[in-house]
Amino acid sequence: MGVLTDYFRAADDAAVLAAIEDPESGSPVGGARPVFDGVEAKGVDPDVVLGQLIAVVRQVEWAVDLVGGTPVWPTTPPPGREGPADEDDPWATGPWVMRLDRAARDTLADLADAEVPAVSARWAAESEELGTTDGEDLRPLVEDLAGLARRAREADEDLYCWICL
Template sequence: MGVLTDYFRAPDATTVVRALERTEGGSPVLTGFGLDGVQAKRLDPDVVLGELVAAVCRVPWSPDLVAEVSVWPATPEPGPDGPASEDDPWATGPWVTELDTAVRDALAGVPDADVPAAVARWVRSEELHGALAEEMQPLAEELIGLARRARAAGERLYCWICL
């Protein structure tokens, strides 16, 4: 089973929830709702995006590098025993998280001239084992461009995740 991840920008969580309600939880990037975004299959925010943030900031990756707040589903997160049933939206997804503005600003702030070196550091991460910088650079540039547009518009970055 693969994990699908799409990153997008929006003015606020209320806009995101409205989009998800209209699309029955579909990706705001793919459903024609009009939110600017990037398809990034298997690029989870905690680790793989965190590795990119670490690479552009030239710091070691750490689990707290990408702070997130849950936006969807709108129901409370399950307790320590997990979702109550398969009908629970926390069991089936999709999930959307709002990324900390520090993530947006780190990506938006990387100078164009530094992107190739950052990508070279990024692909050395264990999670991207075997990936080539030439293959990953376009995705990194898309994510950086998305972050720049979000920062310029005063918007936040979000990640839609689905199994």
């Protein structure tokens, strides 16, 4: 079983919550009813794999807290939960949504098109989790993430990550 991750832009947390709480919601960017402008990025979790991309772009060493994030969904833990989680507990089953910090958004938005091939190659070389060492395989994803970040910044929106098992 793989982890599904989608990155998308939204005006605010309230818009994200409205979409997530829709009983027919799935991924906010995929499926039959995409709600937000986004990028499907299977397995690119925000803390490690996206963090490694941010580190490459910034030319710094990766650290687990490089991409700051704020949980958006689930919003509050179940009251008085003891023992194992229930089947319907979103804290245990997901999906989970987090808002990325604006520094991460702006790092991606500032990535120049001419830098994408070199950044893709370095990201592939430095991230075992991606399953490839060929930067050309990652180039479309890097271009898509940078483009999404630019559109978010131009609209004064935040980037979010939707995670599902």
